[in-house]
Amino acid sequence: MDIGHLKQHSDLNFKVAQAKKNALEKLRSRQLMAYNQRLFQADANTINLVSTLKQHSEDFYVLDANDNPCHITDPEEFLNRLIERNQETLNAYHQLHQDLANKRIT
Amino acid sequence: MTTGVLLYCFDTETAKYHNLAERCILQAQEYLDLPITVVTNKDTQSRLKSKSVEYKIVTEKTGNTRTYRGQNVPWHNKERALAYEHSPYENTILMDCDYFVFSDTLLQLSASQYDILLHHDTHDLTGEDMIVGSDESTLPLVWATVTLFRKTTNTRAVFDMIKHVQAYYSHYRNLYRIKYNNYRNDYAFAIALHQLSLGSKIPTPMAMLPIGVDVTDSDASGVVFKYGNYTNFITGQDVHIMDKEWCDV
Numbered sequence: 001m002d003i004g005h006l007k008q009h010s011d012l013n014f015k016v017a018q019a020k021k022n023a024l025e026k027l028r029s030r031q032l033m034a035y036n037q038r039l040f041q042a043d044a045n046t047i048n049l050v051s052t053l054k055q056h057s058e059d060f061y062v063l064d065a066n067d068n069p070c071h072i073t074d075p076e077e078f079l080n081r082l083i084e085r086n087q088e089t090l091n092a093y094h095q096l097h098q099d100l101a102n103k104r105i106t
Numbered sequence: 107m108t109t110g111v112l113l114y115c116f117d118t119e120t121a122k123y124h125n126l127a128e129r130c131i132l133q134a135q136e137y138l139d140l141p142i143t144v145v146t147n148k149d150t151q152s153r154l155k156s157k158s159v160e161y162k163i164v165t166e167k168t169g170n171t172r173t174y175r176g177q178n179v180p181w182h183n184k185e186r187a188l189a190y191e192h193s194p195y196e197n198t199i200l201m202d203c204d205y206f207v208f209s210d211t212l213l214q215l216s217a218s219q220y221d222i223l224l225h226h227d228t229h230d231l232t233g234e235d236m237i238v239g240s241d242e243s244t245l246p247l248v249w250a251t252v253t254l255f256r257k258t259t260n261t262r263a264v265f266d267m268i269k270h271v272q273a274y275y276s277h278y279r280n281l282y283r284i285k286y287n288n289y290r291n292d293y294a295f296a297i298a299l300h301q302l303s304l305g306s307k308i309p310t311p312m313a314m315l316p317i318g319v320d321v322t323d324s325d326a327s328g329v330v331f332k333y334g335n336y337t338n339f340i341t342g343q344d345v346h347i348m349d350k351e352w353c354d355v
Contacts, residue, residue: 015336018233022313025229026343029310030209034217039309065309066220092342 023096030089038064042085110141110195116182117150124153125353127203137207190265200253220306221260225249227311236316243284250291267298314346321352
């Protein structure tokens, strides 16, 4: 590869990396979810925590995104909403990721 | 409890903020479906065409300026300190008219019970990190671009403190070693929250397109933007656009 092609390659990779960064920020922002008047991130951590606590108790407390406690009285409903939001955002990210992968190939 | 959007919009000699506000209103109606109140002056209101919003007419304070694309331009931004009094809603989404909604994220935020929520961080969509310079102040900065607040005693104290900071801005500017001479709401809000130990974070950063970026195209779901030789786009994500002319055409 001569320096001209290397520059083109570098430019494309910069664009793809930035698009990926932006898409991840969008994903995180779309994962914000209000529940029982508190704010949660519908990410893997929250889902894992709720899923684990649900196995031990019918109701429990968790910290929200700003470290305030929230009483979860219907863990099933909460978990379903978290998973729905999480998968909705990940589907959108997956589509963009595929587009970016195709860009790199072509 | 009533929830609504509050906007401030004052045209200046150099910027047609009413064009930005028109677009901002359209986006908010599309994604939030909440009542909207625009605080403006008579002159700007005569150019605003939106019928389905409430207008509150005030006479704004003048004299403040900002740097925009190498020029010093007028900036009428001091009325925001009165947002608590101006808002007819118990739960208010206070937004700059250059903040554009392309998702329901603000509805999620407004469904929480925090007294006051603001962004503490930004995400520069260009990847150039042009938004915040180094050593601009000794203050934990917040962004007043989007402020969600409920009418509570705490919030009342915050807005009263902002008024006090505005009145004695040169003192607070020195105290917090703020680099810029002009009055910025971001700093006034940050100082008030710091003094009162109040305010909660919007957990994700605010997506921004800095001043040097041109918006070249848009539809109801997103915008296309150009910086240097790069063109990119965003969809489904709320964004603060600092290009003040993109709605003029």
